Amino acid sequence: MSIFVILGLLVCIEAQEPSAVTPVFVQKREDVLLNVTIADDPKEDIVTWRFNKTVNLVRFLPGNLGAKVSDDYSGRIELLENYSVKLKNLTEADSGVYTAVVSGDTDKQITGYKITVQDPVSPVKLSVDSVSNRPDWCNLTVSCRAQDSHINSTFRCDTHTCSQEGGERPQVTPSAADLHVYLSNGSIICNHSNQVSWTKDMKIIKHFCPRHAESDPAGLSVCLLKTAVLSVGLIIMVAAVITVHLMEKLKKRK
Ligand SMILES: *[C@@H]1O[C@H](CO)[C@@H](O)[C@H](O)[C@H]1NC(C)=O
Ligand SMILES: *[C@@H]1O[C@H](CO)[C@@H](O)[C@H](O)[C@H]1NC(C)=O
Ligand SMILES: *[C@@H]1O[C@H](CO)[C@@H](O)[C@H](O)[C@H]1NC(C)=O
Ligand SMILES: *[C@@H]1O[C@H](CO)[C@@H](O)[C@H](O)[C@H]1NC(C)=O
Ligand SMILES: *[C@@H]1O[C@H](CO)[C@@H](O)[C@H](O)[C@H]1NC(C)=O
Ligand SMILES: *[C@@H]1O[C@H](CO)[C@@H](O)[C@H](O)[C@H]1NC(C)=O
Ligand SMILES: *[C@@H]1O[C@H](CO)[C@@H](O)[C@H](O)[C@H]1NC(C)=O
Ligand SMILES: *[C@@H]1O[C@H](CO)[C@@H](O)[C@H](O)[C@H]1NC(C)=O
Numbered sequence: 001m002s003i004f005v006i007l008g009l010l011v012c013i014e015a016q017e018p019s020a021v022t023p024v025f026v027q028k029r030e031d032v033l034l035n036v037t038i039a040d041d042p043k044e045d046i047v048t049w050r051f052n053k054t055v056n057l058v059r060f061l062p063g064n065l066g067a068k069v070s071d072d073y074s075g076r077i078e079l080l081e082n083y084s085v086k087l088k089n090l091t092e093a094d095s096g097v098y099t100a101v102v103s104g105d106t107d108k109q110i111t112g113y114k115i116t117v118q119d120p121v122s123p124v125k126l127s128v129d130s131v132s133n134r135p136d137w138c139n140l141t142v143s144c145r146a147q148d149s150h151i152n153s154t155f156r157c158d159t160h161t162c163s164q165e166g167g168e169r170p171q172v173t174p175s176a177a178d179l180h181v182y183l184s185n186g187s188i189i190c191n192h193s194n195q196v197s198w199t200k201d202m203k204i205i206k207h208f209c210p211r212h213a214e215s216d217p218a219g220l221s222v223c224l225l226k227t228a229v230l231s232v233g234l235i236i237m238v239a240a241v242i243t244v245h246l247m248e249k250l251k252k253r254k
Helices: 002-020 217-253
Strands: 021-027 032-034 046-051 055-060 067-069 077-079 085-087 096-103 107-118 125-133 138-146 149-157 162-164 178-184 187-193 198-204
Touching (some): 002 107, 032 107, 055 077, 067 077, 138 187, 149 178, 149 187, 162 178
Parallel strands (some): 021 107
Antiparallel strands (some): 032 085, 046 055, 055 067, 096 107, 178 187, 187 198
8 A cells, every 4th residue: 555655656756857857959059057046055065967867067065175077078067156057069969957966965956957959950942833823813832942851832822812722731850840831921931940040931922923912911001101191191281271261361351
């Protein structure tokens, strides 16, 4: 019976652990700040930054005896105030879980980060493969290429609006980035993105379907503005004419 309770507790502790780890994405060759806030300064305990539970990157010795940086990390770690450190120039091999541990009679994890190092995404090229332009509709097929993947999509425009056949269907590339083609403001956009970077290419639909381009809201507002300016001008002119007219009438009466 008590064995089950203990097992249950262990499962709970296991299940809780991921929530104590903050996911962080870092672009390759960039630095990351490993922050920690320790409530009461552990004067007699060792504070360690640990990688994947086995490698001790840096150990802060108790009693102001300084810090010991692991040989593998010397030159790549900058010690900051209050046990925080900066790990510099990350590579894919640095992806993993970093924890700050206070070691007294037992080990106590204070903070954890799950760091994922990503390359910036490759550029994309969006090309229009075919256009069929008819009086009442226009079809466009496009393809978007990134270094390790590509995606096709078809757009159909009638005289008012364009829509994407089958909707937006983002694709996950082999390098775990998103490749995504969609309509935006009268343009077809291809966006290649991951957590640390994105690249895009775009085509303006009007250039391929001149009679069918989506009426763009910006153009509309410019048109509205012109109308408003024109109306105000007209009102002022009419008012001026009426005023002059009235003045003349008044003068005649005198
Ligand atoms: C550490 O703190 C700094 C400044 O508040 C912040 O920019 C950085 O993202 C933090 N690092 C992590 C891994 O959250
Ligand atoms: C380090 O801790 C001390 C004492 O808690 C505090 O006064 C100081 O502002 C902290 N420094 C940083 C950079 O957080
Ligand atoms: C970062 O590491 C790479 C090797 O991974 C090295 O070629 C480069 O010079 C380093 N950059 C800095 C600023 O240390
Ligand atoms: C660290 O752990 C992560 C999984 O959390 C693993 O993907 C990675 O290969 C490990 N890195 C090293 C150097 O052991
Ligand atoms: C244009 O798209 C519509 C709707 O998907 C389709 O029925 C039609 O065959 C297409 N026309 C051409 C020439 O591809
Ligand atoms: C995309 O279109 C190109 C040419 O139109 C075709 O060769 C390719 O097989 C298509 N790819 C997909 C994934 O549909
Ligand atoms: C929409 O596109 C037009 C030009 O094609 C541009 O002038 C306008 O700023 C764009 N509007 C938005 C909201 O992106
Ligand atoms: C591309 O996608 C990324 C991630 O979703 C987003 O932050 C970025 O604003 C997008 N770029 C454009 C031009 O839509």
